[in-house]
Amino acid sequence: MNDGSHEDAERGTPPPRAEDARRTGTQRKDARRNKETLLDAAAQVFVTSGVDAPVRDIAARAGVGLGTIYRHFPTRAELIIAVYRHQVESLAEAGPRLLAAAGSPHAALGRWIGLFVDFLVTKHGLAAVLQSDNTGFEALHSYFLDRLLPVCAELLDAAAAAGEIRPGLTAYQLMRGVGNLCVGAESDTRYDARRLVALLVAGLRGDAVPQA
Numbered sequence: 001m002n003d004g005s006h007e008d009a010e011r012g013t014p015p016p017r018a019e020d021a022r023r024t025g026t027q028r029k030d031a032r033r034n035k036e037t038l039l040d041a042a043a044q045v046f047v048t049s050g051v052d053a054p055v056r057d058i059a060a061r062a063g064v065g066l067g068t069i070y071r072h073f074p075t076r077a078e079l080i081i082a083v084y085r086h087q088v089e090s091l092a093e094a095g096p097r098l099l100a101a102a103g104s105p106h107a108a109l110g111r112w113i114g115l116f117v118d119f120l121v122t123k124h125g126l127a128a129v130l131q132s133d134n135t136g137f138e139a140l141h142s143y144f145l146d147r148l149l150p151v152c153a154e155l156l157d158a159a160a161a162a163g164e165i166r167p168g169l170t171a172y173q174l175m176r177g178v179g180n181l182c183v184g185a186e187s188d189t190r191y192d193a194r195r196l197v198a199l200l201v202a203g204l205r206g207d208a209v210p211q212a
Helices: 005-011 016-049 055-062 066-072 076-101 105-129 134-161 171-182 193-203
Strands: none
Touching: 016 055, 016 066, 016 076, 016 105, 055 066, 055 076, 066 076, 076 105, 076 134, 105 134, 105 171, 105 193, 134 171, 171 193
């Protein structure tokens, strides 16, 4: 019995199963890309309006309907957790990229810290959402440290080796300090956390000298 696959092969047309697999793979890539677009939009809205921002604002920014968001994330907590993980991965990937593209390691560090400040809005919101779930929050916090501490350390080491900052400051100390400067910033319009963080990063220069 001839199912047509032999003739398809001779004509250069993929057999039905191969075509179906290719279509499925394309659909999965599109779905993953759409989800990332949604998470990027949610992160941007969180930065400007906080994690309590209306879902309709996120949908408008992403160019999708409310149903699309609720289909992916039935609850706000699930959305915030997804944005949190998405931002952590984006930050982890940004470090090496900034180090390669920026004019200096110190400039790369400053830009990365700026992205980290944006992320802290989501992190602080996540803590509020998961306040009754200490286990869940601790797991996500450990994930955050495991992914981002090495990235920050690489940026600090590069800046110290170039003689742009004084050595000795650890990634944990810097990230903890930046985090403390940002606590409550979203609820106090008189407080400019970004300005304080920029002063902190600038102050790392001090009387730095190149490392041997």
